Amino acid sequence: MxxxxxxxxxxxxxxxxxxxxxxxxxxxxxxxxxxxxxxxxxxxxxxxxxxxxxxxxxxxxxxxxxxxxxxxxxDVDRLRNVVVSQSIPRCFGGRIVLGIDVSNWLRPDAVTSPDRLFCHTYARGKGKAQMIPGWPYSFVAVLERGRTSWTAILDARRVGPDDEGTAVAAAQLRVVVEQLIAAGHWKDGDPRIWIVGDSGYDGPRLVFLLADLPVDLLVRLRSDRVLAFPPPPRGPATVGRTLRHGEDFTFSKPWSWPEPAHETTTETSRYGTAVARSWYRLHPRLTRRGEWAGHEGDLPIIEGTVIRLQVDRLPGDGAPTPLWLWFSGTGTDAEMVDQVWQMFLRRFDLEHTFRFLKQTxxxxxxxxxxxxxxxxxxxxxxxxxxxxxxxxxxxxxxxxxxxxxxxxxxxxxxxxxxxxxxxxxxxTTLPASAPKPSRPGPGRPPGSRNTRKAPHHNPGKNTKTDTTAKDPKKQTG
Known part of the structure; x- marks a missing residue:
């Protein structure tokens, strides 16, 4: 029953x-x-x-x-509201975890299709990546806990020639999070929503743009990054300008790492022993370039937790390399550190969704x-x-x-x-009405030729933005 x-x-x-x-x-x-x-x-x-x-x-x-x-x-706005209002999966403690990633619809031969961009695609072999014209789409989906091929897609937005990737992601995430709150999926007192992205997303910039929402951001960092600790306390007799950055934390130089705040060891069936180290209150040195070029006032200090994950083995014959993560939360304990890197691995479930969309x-x-x-x-x-x-x-x-x-x-x-x-x-319900009998139109007269040829469009960005500050004294934050 x-x-x-x-x-x-x-x-x-x-x-x-x-x-x-x-x-x-x-x-x-x-x-x-x-x-x-x-x-x-x-x-x-x-x-x-x-x-x-x-x-x-x-x-x-x-x-x-x-x-x-x-x-x-x-009606995309209405359909998005309908999709978001459905039941969604939850993770640790009822937390909502959103994954964001871009998948490309390649159209290399569609010269009459506008708004195509050069999409980065991987090929077999090292250094075989190519840039192929197509339509890139940014997807936002709810991730599940555990290894699965299921994700709940909530939104998709095509990135146009005049769009900037981080700005599009921020606007897309804002709409989705606000609709999740309006649908009753999140309310005051619930765990903060986690957003998981790959290294292509500017984590500090997204945190700055979404600061008024109950979200924490988790992104992967390249292994050549250099972050900074907070400056030491200022003494009473110290003169001069107040320091904004402390000691450097260089990913490729272990001697620049202090003792980690937490170090956890987890046994996994797929990767062997996973060792996670975490350091608190690390921030990047922002410069007035790119999206920060037009920022008014001092550049913000956006602190977060850096997590270094090392595993024994990888699926296949790949050699394991350390995985560096940056999490916008600063008060994480050992249990949350484990939850953070485990949820980042669930981001790869989006690849199953993209494969299902394209191949099936x-x-x-x-x-x-x-x-x-x-x-x-x-x-x-x-x-x-x-x-x-x-x-x-x-x-x-x-x-x-x-x-x-x-x-x-x-x-x-x-x-x-x-x-x-x-x-x-x-x-279930079948709301579509039965088709009415009709006859096809006459079409183009036999023997006639199409005299209105479709225009050709070149792929790529349409506009160029000023990516550097004009005042050289304001280059660094």
Whole structure:
């Protein structure tokens, strides 16, 4: 009886989400909604957009499918509110942990598509990275505790030619955190929200921009960084300018490290023995360059906790190297230090989400021309991932004959849940109306040529900003 009640609650939550999703589709709603269902119910990975029109769940033709993608409208703000208002996973002590990262939709041959940037992509072998034109998307997702391929995507924003990465991340995180508070997921007295990012994010800058929100930031630092301790106490007879920085802490020079505030040892099954050392109140020496070039007044001192993580082994044949982390919290104890580096490892679960979006749901398969169409398709897939997450506890595992024994619902991967979504769909709401009979338009007359060629767009940034201060006396903080 308890199992049936739990199933009914999950199906009810799924039905409410699907009804609200349909309300967020303000133009070509029926075609877009059935396209989302076709993505969820297609047999096997999505390899082509037009092939989805052959799915039984998509009752319209391929013309209506492309018309919905190209001419439909999605109320993104409303849909984001609907996605955020759903149940989300929690970590240590009910804490919400957000992961932020960028995934690229590569479009090297789309010369008629505007707003493309040069995206950094990795290749096999050392030093084989390339810069390929495409659309970079910044994703924000809620991370779960423990090794899993599940994340709850809450927002996605395309980075344009006039955007700066840290400013886009700060604005995106502010919107998500404020909506989490408005949805009742966080209230006064709850643990502060953690935000986890890789080394591409300027941690101190994000802390400065989000200082009025209940968040702590965790980012990875390069191994060649140099931070500073607070200056020593000023004596009563000391004259001259007050010092702003103390002794240097050089990552590559162990003799510059004082005794750590905490040192913990954890046995793991994947990495062997993990030793974490932490030092308090370390800050970078900010300069009036980049985003700090136009800062008025003295540059701030943004202190945090530095954590050095060393493990015995890595998966594969890779040699273990120390991992350096910077956490904006300064009053961490040994238990929280362990929680911090363990949650940073969960950031890599976003890579499973990106792989699922691209390889299974076909996020980058359509050859769409305009960025607005790409944004619309991206949010449809976010809605699809949310439905899979809501169905996770009730879907029946459809095991292939060559696969292992059936998996419990809490261990199903997103791909396995998608495989059984087709059987769960009839038990929930179907708000899309039946298609009306129609005939296709005449199209271009036979023998005529297209005289209005699409303009070509060069990839890259459109504007250049002044990255240095004009007054050389104000170069350092």
């Amino acid at each position: 308890l199992h049936n009640d739990r199933r009914d609650d999950a199906l009810g939550e799924l039905a409410r989400f699907r009804h609200e999703l349909y309300g967020c589709l303000t133009a070509r709603a029926d075609a877009l909604f059935e396209l989302c269902d076709a993505v969820l119910c297609a047999d096997g990975p999505v390899t082509s957009l037009v092939e989805l029109s052959l799915a039984a769940e998509h009752r319209r033709g391929h013309g209506a499918l492309y018309d919905g993608v190209n001419q439909g409208q999605v 749901l076909g996020w980058t398969k359509p050859r769409l021309r305009t960025p607005a169409t790409a944004d619309r398709w991206t949010w449809l897939l976010i809605a699809a991932c949310t439905q899979l997450r809501l169905t996770r506890s009730v879907v029946e595992d459809l095991r292939r004959p060559w696969e292992k024994t059936p998996t419990t619902p809490d261990r199903l991967t997103p791909a396995r849940v998608r495989r059984g979504f087709r059987n769960t769909r009839p038990a």
